[in-house]
Structures are given as C-alpha cells and as structure tokens.
Amino acid sequence: MASRVVVMKGTYRDSITVMKISNELSAASGIRSAAAVMATGLNKRLLGDLGFRAIEVESAGPNDLVVALEAQDENALGDALEMLDRLLSARKTMLSGPAGPRTLDSALGMLPDANLAVISVPGQFAKREALRALREGLHVFLFSSNVPAADELELKRIAKDSGLLLMGPDCGTAMLNGVVLGFGNVVRRGPVGIVSASGTGSQQVSVLVHGAGLGISHVIGTGGSDLSEQIGGLMMIEGLKLLEDDEGTKVIVIISKPPGPPTAEKLLVVARQCRKPVVVNFLGRSIESTADSGVREVATLEDAAKTACALVRGETPRVEPFSAKKEDVLAIVEREASSLTASQKYVRGLFSGGTLCLETMVVMTPLIGGIYSNTALGGSHTLGDANVSREHTCVDLGSEEFTAGRLHPMMDYTLRKMRILREAKDPETAVILADIVLGIGSNPDPAAELVPTVAEAKGLAQRGGRSLPIVASAIGTPDDPQDLTRQRKELENAGVVVMESNAQAARIAALIATRGAAAPRVFGSAAHG
Amino acid sequence: MGVSGMPLQTRARSIGRTALERSSVRGAMGIVHSIFPSAVNILTRDNHLISVVSSRVGRGPINLVADLPDRAPMSSMGLEEGDDVWSGGAALVVPDRVVISTEGASVYQPERSFGHALLPASGIENNLTAMLRYARVRGRSAVAEYVMRRLPDTPPGRPEQSGRPAPSSSGGGLSTEMQVDSFAGAALPRVSDFLLAVQERSYPRIRMSASNLIGLGPGLTPSCDDILAGFMASLRFAEENRIIAGDHITRVIEEIASCVPNRTTILSEEYLMHAAVGEANEPVVSLLQRILTAGPAEVRSATRRLLSVGASSGTEIALGILLGLRIALGRRIALGVAA
Numbered sequence: 025m026a027s028r029v030v031v032m033k034g035t036y037r038d039s040i041t042v043m044k045i046s047n048e049l050s051a052a053s054g055i056r057s058a059a060a061v062m063a064t065g066l067n068k069r070l071l072g073d074l075g076f077r078a079i080e081v082e083s084a085g086p087n088d089l090v091v092a093l094e095a096q097d098e099n100a101l102g103d104a105l106e107m108l109d110r111l112l113s114a115r116k117t118m119l120s121g122p123a124g125p126r127t128l129d130s131a132l133g134m135l136p137d138a139n140l141a142v143i144s145v146p147g148q149f150a151k152r153e154a155l156r157a158l159r160e161g162l163h164v165f166l167f168s169s170n171v172p173a174a175d176e177l178e179l180k181r182i183a184k185d186s187g188l189l190l191m192g193p194d195c196g197t198a199m200l201n202g203v204v205l206g207f208g209n210v211v212r213r214g215p216v217g218i219v220s221a222s223g224t225g226s227q228q229v230s231v232l233v234h235g236a237g238l239g240i241s242h243v244i245g246t247g248g249s250d251l252s253e254q255i256g257g258l259m260m261i262e263g264l265k266l267l268e269d270d271e272g273t274k275v276i277v278i279i280s281k282p283p284g285p286p287t288a289e290k291l292l293v294v295a296r297q298c299r300k301p302v303v304v305n306f307l308g309r310s311i312e313s314t315a316d317s318g319v320r321e322v323a324t325l326e327d328a329a330k331t332a333c334a335l336v337r338g339e340t341p342r343v344e345p346f347s348a349k350k351e352d353v354l355a356i357v358e359r360e361a362s363s364l365t366a367s368q369k370y371v372r373g374l375f376s377g378g379t380l381c382l383e384t385m386v387v388m389t390p391l392i393g394g395i396y397s398n399t400a401l402g403g404s405h406t407l408g409d410a411n412v413s414r415e416h417t418c419v420d421l422g423s424e425e426f427t428a429g430r431l432h433p434m435m436d437y438t439l440r441k442m443r444i445l446r447e448a449k450d451p452e453t454a455v456i457l458a459d460i461v462l463g464i465g466s467n468p469d470p471a472a473e474l475v476p477t478v479a480e481a482k483g484l485a486q487r488g489g490r491s492l493p494i495v496a497s498a499i500g501t502p503d504d505p506q507d508l509t510r511q512r513k514e515l516e517n518a519g520v521v522v523m524e525s526n527a528q529a530a531r532i533a534a535l536i537a538t539r540g541a542a543a544p545r546v547f548g549s550a551a552h553g
Numbered sequence: 554m555g556v557s558g559m560p561l562q563t564r565a566r567s568i569g570r571t572a573l574e575r576s577s578v579r580g581a582m583g584i585v586h587s588i589f590p591s592a593v594n595i596l597t598r599d600n601h602l603i604s605v606v607s608s609r610v611g612r613g614p615i616n617l618v619a620d621l622p623d624r625a626p627m628s629s630m631g632l633e634e635g636d637d638v639w640s641g642g643a644a645l646v647v648p649d650r651v652v653i654s655t656e657g658a659s660v661y662q663p664e665r666s667f668g669h670a671l672l673p674a675s676g677i678e679n680n681l682t683a684m685l686r687y688a689r690v691r692g693r694s695a696v697a698e699y700v701m702r703r704l705p706d707t708p709p710g711r712p713e714q715s716g717r718p719a720p721s722s723s724g725g726g727l728s729t730e731m732q733v734d735s736f737a738g739a740a741l742p743r744v745s746d747f748l749l750a751v752q753e754r755s756y757p758r759i760r761m762s763a764s765n766l767i768g769l770g771p772g773l774t775p776s777c778d779d780i781l782a783g784f785m786a787s788l789r790f791a792e793e794n795r796i797i798a799g800d801h802i803t804r805v806i807e808e809i810a811s812c813v814p815n816r817t818t819i820l821s822e823e824y825l826m827h828a829a830v831g832e833a834n835e836p837v838v839s840l841l842q843r844i845l846t847a848g849p850a851e852v853r854s855a856t857r858r859l860l861s862v863g864a865s866s867g868t869e870i871a872l873g874i875l876l877g878l879r880i881a882l883g884r885r886i887a888l889g890v891a892a
Binding site: 036037038039040042043046059060061062064065066067070074086087132133134136137139159160161162186187188 | 586587589590592594609687690735736739765766767768769770771772773774775777815816817818819820836848849850851852853854856857858861863864865866
C-alpha cells in the first residue's frame with residue numbers, strides 16, 4: 025500500500041472542480057481512497073484520523089488545497105498523481121464556459137431561475153418530459169400533440185395540485201409577461217387577459233385589441249382538448265383564476281370551440297364568480313343571456329375583442345359587421361361580384377387556423393347555407409375527401425390529415441398555394457377566402473408567397489372567362505416581423521380584398537358570393553351579435 | 554483584454570453593500586485572488602473579498618455583478634491571479650486589462666421583513682416540507698443528505714420528549730443504504746450535538762459544537778460551514794419577522810460567529826460572517842423570502858436555484874435553512890446520534 029498527501033499552497037479551485045478531482049481520483053484504478061479538501065483545522069484532523077499524516081498537512085492553512093491519496097501500490101499512486109496533474113491543468117478548459125443544454129436538467133443548470141419549460145417532443149415522450157418539468161416546479165408549455173387524453177388529465181391534475189400551469193398538449197400560442205411562446209403577435213402590454221383553447225383565436229383577439237389601442241396582459245393557452253368532457257376545462261379554470269388575481273388584467277376573454285354542456289356550465293359558473301368582467305366566446309354555441317352577471321357571451325372573436333375593449337374603457341359594448349361604412353363595403357362587393365358568371369356560386373375557404381375556419385362557418389352559415397368542411401359543424405356537411413371541395417367549402421389545412429410529416433400551413437404555404445390554383449380552375453368557385461396569420465413563428469413573408477399565386481389564379485380564371493375575387497383576413501400588427509401594413513399593401517396591390525378580421529372577411533365573402541343578397545342578414549343581424 | 558490592446562470596459566449592474574464599502578477606497582485596493590468560471594475574487598489589502606460575478610451567480614453582499622455577455626466565462630476578462638486591482642472611486646481597475654464602472658449600479662439590500670405577507674406557522678411548515686422533499690431528491694451533498702435522511706417530512710406539532718431518531722421518510726431519491734463518506738459520518742453527530750445545544754439554550758456548548766463544525770467537509774466553503782450559514786441566515790430572517798425572540802437568536806449567533814475566524818477558508822469566512830447578520834447571496838435570500846411568504850411551487854423553484862449553487866453548497870445551505878426555521882418555529886429536532 026502507498027499513500028501520499030499533496031498540499032497546494034494558496035490554491036483556490038471552485039467546489040465543482042475540487043469535487044471532480046476527488047471523484048475522478050477515487051474512481052481511478054488501484055486507488056483505495058482519495059480526498060481533495062481545503063486544509064481547515066477540522067479537515068486536517070479528519071485526514072489524520074483516516075491515516076493521512078504528513079508534516080506538509082500540519083503546516084497547511086485553511087486556504088490551501090490538500091489532496092490525500094491511498095493506493096494499493098506505488099504504480100497506482102504514480103498514475104493517480106499524473107491524473108491529478110492533468111485534472112488541475114484542465115482547469116482552463118473548464119473555464120471556457122458551458123455548452124448548450126441537451127436535457128431539462130442541463131437547461132436548469134444553466135438557467136436555474138427558469139419557472140417555465142417549453143416542451144416540443146414527439147407525443148409518446150411528452151408525458152415523461154412534462155412530468156419531470158412539473159416536479160421541478162416549472163409551468164409547462166406543451167407544444168407536442170398526440171398525447172392521450174388520460175395522460176393529459178393526469179398531467180393537468182398534477183399541475184393543478186402543484187399550483188402550476190400545464191398549457192397543452194397541442195398548445196400553439198401563449199404570451200406570458202409579454203413573452204410569446206409558440207406562435208404569437210407583437211402586441212403591446214395592456215389590461216385584457218386571454219385564456220384560450222385556440223391559438224389562432226387568441227391571436228385574432230390580441231391583434232384586434234392592439235389595433236383598438238389597448239393591449240394584452242397575458243395569453244394563457246390551454247390546448248385544444250382542455251374543454252373536452254374528460255378534461256373538464258381544468259386549465260381553463262386555473263387560467264381564469266390566475267388572470268383574476270393578476271393586477272395588470274382588468275377584463276378577461278375566454279376563447280374555445282363549444283364545449284359540452286356540463287363543461288360549459290362549469291366554466292360559466294366560475295366565470296360568473298369572477299371579480300372581473302369576463303367575455304366568453306364559445307364559437308358556435310348559441311348565446312345565452314348573461315346580462316345579470318359579469319359574463320358576456322359573444323358570437324365571434326372580433327366581438328370578443330371589441331366587447332373587452334369597451335368594458336376596459338367603461339363603454340357600452342357595440343359590435344358592427346364591418347369596420348368600414350356600409351356603403352364602402354357594398355361598393356367593394358359590387359366591384360368584385362359584378363363580373364362573376366352564373367356558374368360561380370360557392371365560397372372556397374382555405375384556412376391555416378382551425379378556429380378561424382370554424383368562425384368562418386359560424387358567420388357564413390346563416391348567410392349562405394350549409395358549408396362542407398373537414399371540421400364540419402354538423403356531420404351532414406363533412407367532406408368525403410378533404411382535398412376535393414364541394415359546393416361551399418371551408419378547409420382547415422392545419423388539421424392532422426394535412427400536417428402529418430410537413431410544416432404547419434401558418435409556416436409553409438405550399439399546400440395552400442396548390443389548393444388556390446385548383447379552386448381557381450373550378451368554374452363553380454365564386455370567391456376564394458383565406459386567413460393570413462402573421463407574427464412570431466409564422467411564415468416570414470406571406471405576401472411574397474401568395475402574390476405570384478394570386479396572379480396565376482386570377483389568370484387561370486380569366487382564361488376560363490371568369491373573374492376571381494380573393495378575400496383574405498390579415499391577422500397581425502404593424503410591429504410583427506412581417507409588418508401588417510406592408511403585407512396588406514402588397515396583397516391589395518395584387519387584387520386581394522384584405523379585411524382586418526376573420527369575421528369581416530367571412531361576411532364580405534358571403535356578400536360577394538350571393539351578389540349582395542345576404543346584405544339584409546349581414547347588416548341586420550350583426551346589431552345584436 | 555479588449556480588442557486592439559485596449560482594456561475591457563464594462564459596468565456593474567449591481568453591487569452588494571459590503572462590496573461597495575470595500576471598493577470605496579481610492580488607489581491600490583488588492584489583488585486578483587482566484588478565478589472561477591462565474592466569479593473572480595479580489596482580495597483586498599485588509600484580507601477581505603470582493604467577488605466580481607456574472608449575472609448567473611446573482612447578487613450578494615460581497616458581489617459585484619458585471620455586465621458581461623450571457624454565459625461569457627470570467628476568464629474572458631483576461632485577468633490572472635495576482636493581478637493588481639485599483640479603485641478609482643466609481644470603478645475597479647486592473648491596469649491594462651479591465652475597467653469595471655460601478656457608477657449607477659444598484660445596491661443590493663434585500664428585504665427581510667415581510668409584514669402582512671408573512672405566512673402563518675402552518676404555511677411556513679408546509680413550505681419547509683416541500684423544500685425538504687425536493688432537496689432529498691435533487692440534493693447534491695453527501696453530508697446534507699445523510700442528515701436529511703433523519704429528518705421527518707413534517708415535524709411533530711410539539712417538542713418530542715425522547716432523543717430517538719425521527720422516523721425516516723419513505724419519499725425521496727436516496728438509496729436505502731447510502732454509502733456514508735468520511736465527512737458525512739463525521740458531520741452527523743456534530744450537527745446533532747450542535748442542534749441539541751441550541752435547543753437546550755446551552756450557550757457554551759453551542760460555541761464548542763460550532764467550533765467542531767466550522768471548516769469541516771469538502772468544498773471551497775466546507776459543507777458544515779454552509780449548513781451553519783443557512784442556519785444563521787434563517788434565524789436572522791425569523792428574528793426580523795418576530796417568529797422567534799431576538800435575544801436568544803442574537804446569543805446563538807454570537808456564539809457561532811465567535812468561532813469563525815481562522816478556522817476556515819477566506820471565502821467561507823465571508824459567507825458565515827455575513828449570514829450572522831442576515832445577509833446572503835440572492836438564491837439564499839430568495840428561498841427564505843418564498844418560504845416565509847409564498848407557496849410550495851415557488852419554494853420548489855427557489856430551492857432548485859439554491860441547489861444549483863456550487864458543487865454541494867446549495868444543498869447544505871438549504872439544510873441549514875430548514876434546521877434554523879424549524880427551530881425558530883419551536884419544533885424539536887433530534888437526529889438521534891451522539892457526538
């Protein structure tokens with residue numbers, strides 16, 4: 025057996041380095057024990073008790089590093105001392121800074137103050153990662169889809185019990201303290217808080233609030249299935265409570281596709297108990313009178329934004345079918361519809377946002393009748409083949425059947441451009457309708473993508489002896505990376521009718537397709553929307 | 554060194570109260586004592602430290618948080634151990650290498666008294682339980698883990714009469730038979746003895762048992778020092794918020810502090826003496842604030858941040874906080890071993 029004590033006078037190494045030295049020496053071949061410690065009185069005494077006695081140790085002080093080694097023979101001891109030299113000289117490399125994180129643990133090591141994890145892994149691994157994050161006390165933004173409902177329920181119960189948010193699965197949009205997670209727009213901070221099961225729905229309301237001169241406190245996403253009967257709106261309720269307690273939030277907007285009656289009633293009970301005004305938009309649900317409480321149920325996303333702004337300002341909410349004057353709208357309808365042929369009867373809506381597709385159907389169905397879709401409101405209007413339009417059609421290009429193995433249509437316009445050209449060739453197409461969602465995460469320049477396709481589509485129709493109105497809603501702000509003003513201008517220059525909301529785009533498309541016949545229903549019905 | 558041979562010019566985002574006092578002299582102030590990835594320690598002429606740290610380390614009484622790019626290592630400042638450091642009043646200067654302006658830097662003086670935001674004892678106990686459970690799973694200190702194994706998740710509602718060990722928890726991630734290293738084995742009976750002395754208000758024994766802890770354990774700040782630092786800081790916070798009477802606390806801390814000089818490393822000595830007056834680095838203060846005023850989720854988050862400090866120091870400080878606050882709440886702690 026051989027032992028050695030090495031004293032390094034005035035040598036300061038950070039604790040992690042010292043521990044690394046100690047651990048690696050302990051694990052070295054032929055080493056029975058190893059310790060690297062500062063030579064404080066007690067540490068020296070302990071080393072003495074362990075059999076490490078040397079004059080050098082006695083003379084060492086608290087600010088000296090001492091390394092004690094016990095090896096099975098001199099050879100092993102020599103190897104260990106060489107290793108010690110290497111470990112000490114490796115210090116400069118260790119000082120060169122950490123590498124990027126590859127795991128949740130290493131990310132937390134680099135950012136120990138973090139209180140939220142963004143998780144985007146294949147669905148089968150999402151639960152494991154989300155559980156780890158929740159156990160670390162982190163809120164979770166779960167971008168992953170294809171997470172089983174039972175797993176979602178388990179995760180959300182754990183989150184709720186821990187006072188944490190589990191946003192998702194399949195959550196595309198949130199904005200917390202002004203920081204956008206996933207897709208989102210550059211909007212000012214302000215008094216309107218949103219808790220939403222719809223990403224594009226949140227974006228639509230956010231940009232309209234911004235456009236009205238107000239701002240957003242937070243957007244809490246819940247994931248699309250939070251309001252299913254199985255999940256029961258767990259995170260919607262938690263989000264509502266958080267916004268209720270948030271000093272910066274004055275009015276709360278709730279957005280979702282219509283939940284089942286029990287969940288809807290549960291949510292409305294919580295909303296009625298809220299100390300702040302709550303605007304509810306369950307798209308497609310018949311509106312119940314809630315005038316006796318602080319809850320206002322509205323029909324569209326635009327109505328939600330306008331109502332929230334009015335409540336913040338202490339005004340009576342007032343919703344109109346269009347921002348522009350009626351005569352100006354009808355002039356556009358006249359211009360676009362005047363050269364339609366008799367065969368052009370149908371609206372063809374091509375959407376990147378599922379909620380925007382749904383809202384369009386909610387708005388247009390009373391105006392033009394049944395609409396076929398891959399996400400139809402009623403089973404009788406479900407498209408047999410989502411790739412083939414039939415009469416009035418609205419297609420959600422962001423649904424699973426279109427996005428499997430490819431980027432979401434908010435980023436990748438390829439499918440939509442192809443579909444525009446196909447609809448342009450159809451002599452029954454009266455209007456092509458599309459949503460253009462700007463903001464962080466979306467396609468960097470939708471106008472550049474679409475303008476050549478619009479020109480080609482109009483050319484195709486013209487060669488068939490038709491004109492082809494194209495209507496779009498632009499969901500964005502001038503501060504978005506794509507610049508709403510520029511996008512709008514370039515699209516309008518290409519002959520696109522650009523509306524400032526999805527609901528307005530749906531209405532004007534219906535007006536064009538009906539050659540203005542729907543005007544009484546549009547201008548008469550919206551007064552109580 | 555900056556580009557073209559010019560010294561690197563940066564500014565301090567924040568400076569601790571002690572660091573401000575120590576750097577307020579003009580002229581030769583000290584030398585670069587040690588360089589770590591996230592900190593450069595300056596040894597002043599009267600043998601005290603000022604730590605120039607990155608924002609990752611955070612604010613603290615002796616810390617000067619330099620405005621460096623995120624994740625830039627301290628070695629990027631081009632300093633070497635032994636470099637002379639000068640003070641120009643509103644700047645620290647290492648000639649030809651670095652100028653750190655302290656003008657406009659915010660002075661770190663964290664709030665310690667919470668008034669109406671203070672939780673009731675039951676809320677604080679719940680938070681301590683959350684912290685203990687988290688630290689058991691995520692802790693990185695053999696010494697602290699060995700002690701924590703013997704602490705119940707929730708202490709009895711009134712002082713225990715026997716000195717038997719508390720039942721060990723079934724939770725946590727420790728192995729059933731954790732290999733006890735030499736330091737952990739040496740520390741446990743000493744910590745036990747110290748806690749008994751504090752609870753029995755035997756002041757001479759507090760001094761003796763504290764002297765048996767200071768300087769014991771691995772690390773640049775030895776493990777038992779970190780436990781004592783967390784212990785003293787938590788007692789000062791408890792005293793400030795009238796959870797426990799000040800006279801007893803003052804006496805306990807005086808006894809511990811009297812043992813500190815010349816028994817441990819200079820950095821540890823700094824931390825201990827600041828903890829004795831209730832001052833500590835941001836992760837420690839943040840955890841204390843949250844235990845006393847917030848909920849378990851926030852406590853877990855703050856615990857996580859503290860556990861990431863050093864190789865094992867954060868876990869040991871967390872243990873000290875747990876012990877200090879349980880004693881402040883009148884809970885009896887018996888580790889069941891004799892020194």
